[in-house]
Amino acid sequence: MSTVALSLLAIAAASSGVLAQDATTSSLTPLASKHFDYTNLPYQADPDNGVRGTQQGYNRCNSTTEGPESMCQTALINHLDDFCLWAPPKPDSTIGDTEGEEVAWCTKKGYGTRLIPAGALTGVQLTKTPDYIQVVGYIDQTKINIAGDDGGGELDPHGADFRGNPLGGLVYSNAFTSNGGKNDSFQQVIEWHNFMGSNQFCFKICDPAGSNPAGFCQHIYDRIGVAYNCPTAAQNGTFEYCEGESQDPPGIYTDASGAVQTYSQPPESLGVITSLPYTPKVPASSNCVQIASAALFTDLASATASATASGSGASATGSSKATGSGASGSATRTGASAGASSTGGAASGDSNGAATIRISAAATFAGVLGAIAFLA
Ligand SMILES: *[C@@H]1O[C@H](CO)[C@@H](O)[C@H](O)[C@H]1NC(C)=O
Ligand SMILES: *[C@@H]1O[C@H](CO)[C@@H](O)[C@H](O)[C@H]1NC(C)=O
Ligand SMILES: *[C@@H]1O[C@H](CO)[C@@H](O)[C@H](O)[C@H]1NC(C)=O
Numbered sequence: 001m002s003t004v005a006l007s008l009l010a011i012a013a014a015s016s017g018v019l020a021q022d023a024t025t026s027s028l029t030p031l032a033s034k035h036f037d038y039t040n041l042p043y044q045a046d047p048d049n050g051v052r053g054t055q056q057g058y059n060r061c062n063s064t065t066e067g068p069e070s071m072c073q074t075a076l077i078n079h080l081d082d083f084c085l086w087a088p089p090k091p092d093s094t095i096g097d098t099e100g101e102e103v104a105w106c107t108k109k110g111y112g113t114r115l116i117p118a119g120a121l122t123g124v125q126l127t128k129t130p131d132y133i134q135v136v137g138y139i140d141q142t143k144i145n146i147a148g149d150d151g152g153g154e155l156d157p158h159g160a161d162f163r164g165n166p167l168g169g170l171v172y173s174n175a176f177t178s179n180g181g182k183n184d185s186f187q188q189v190i191e192w193h194n195f196m197g198s199n200q201f202c203f204k205i206c207d208p209a210g211s212n213p214a215g216f217c218q219h220i221y222d223r224i225g226v227a228y229n230c231p232t233a234a235q236n237g238t239f240e241y242c243e244g245e246s247q248d249p250p251g252i253y254t255d256a257s258g259a260v261q262t263y264s265q266p267p268e269s270l271g272v273i274t275s276l277p278y279t280p281k282v283p284a285s286s287n288c289v290q291i292a293s294a295a296l297f298t299d300l301a302s303a304t305a306s307a308t309a310s311g312s313g314a315s316a317t318g319s320s321k322a323t324g325s326g327a328s329g330s331a332t333r334t335g336a337s338a339g340a341s342s343t344g345g346a347a348s349g350d351s352n353g354a355a356t357i358r359i360s361a362a363a364t365f366a367g368v369l370g371a372i373a374f375l376a
Helices: 002-008 225-229 298-303 335-339 353-363
Strands: 074-079 082-087 103-106 121-128 132-139 153-155 170-173 192-197 200-206 239-244 252-254 260-262 285-290 330-333
Touching: 074 103, 074 200, 082 192, 082 200, 192 225, 200 225
Parallel strands: 074 170, 121 239
Antiparallel strands: 074 082, 082 103, 121 132, 132 200, 153 192, 192 200, 239 285, 252 260, 285 330
16 A cells, blocks of 8 residues: 555656756756765855755754754765655745755754654665665654645756756765765765655665666656655564665666566656556565664654654554564565555556646646756
């Protein structure tokens, strides 16, 4: 069931180029080509003024900027207990309307950001593979300023004007092997994508030293959501970290005859995506270690009125994967069983009226967008 919901996520296509690229911005250095040392960040990675205006926040964040009003746009993805998500600065916003402005919401103090309110996270799985680290989970998105019914969209460092969503948003990590596993040393992540919406999220960061960072953190499949971009066995109510095999890069699949195919996401002008030619394969994970949520997010408990996140919503009904109960189980899962429940992402039902509206609005730009939509 949850995989169906996941496939609906981001059908809204929030990050595709609703704004056409113009001559004034096309000469700017793309965000993904700007590299900074974490210890020497500029005030803003994107000091320019283009069609989409200026960067809303800043990248140099510290104890002064930390708190509920922070406009910090430097995010970190480190460990199961130590990660950030992009979400709007103002309450009740949609990702589509604010994609250029999102700020970092984190689970730990010390980065100068906002903190995710205690109890908002109801299930998180962090998976480390040879090519990337991925955090997938369940969240009460209203607690991080996302409208309750928002199907959301994709944030990534590209976008039609190459300034990224959010504009100037930077991502760092201490968790890659190429970083030597040093917790006190943060390495810039060049390729990443973050899907937010439908009370779910995926934030994948690709190892700069990995085999295909741009492919695994692909940014052109913004309309087909978490299930296709981050196939996973994450469950609501479970907090765990796992090792795993790398997925097929988003959009790449093997058809019934055994041939490797590349999916082409149709332009928004053709309307809602109602069927896809494949079901994504959930890669095998192993050595999963489950942890009680109360043990994980101690900074949040102290920062917010304790909502006692009784993380034991472990009754994931309908799941074919019987996970060991208790605080620290360990399980090996195979992709076959985990992936079985996806329906191929048919976006029937209109669980998201907003998405439909946005798509039709975007369709009026169709003539301009054309190929640009693919760059989003
Ligand atoms: C903290 O960060 C803000 C925003 O970037 C900056 O204006 C301020 O100078 C910084 N403070 C210190 C002490 O570095
Ligand atoms: C880094 O921090 C994580 C917890 O956030 C911890 O599990 C890990 O052991 C630390 N690694 C090192 C090398 O200190
Ligand atoms: C996750 O579980 C919580 C607590 O049981 C529930 O309130 C929430 O609706 C679930 N989220 C999703 C996306 O299913």
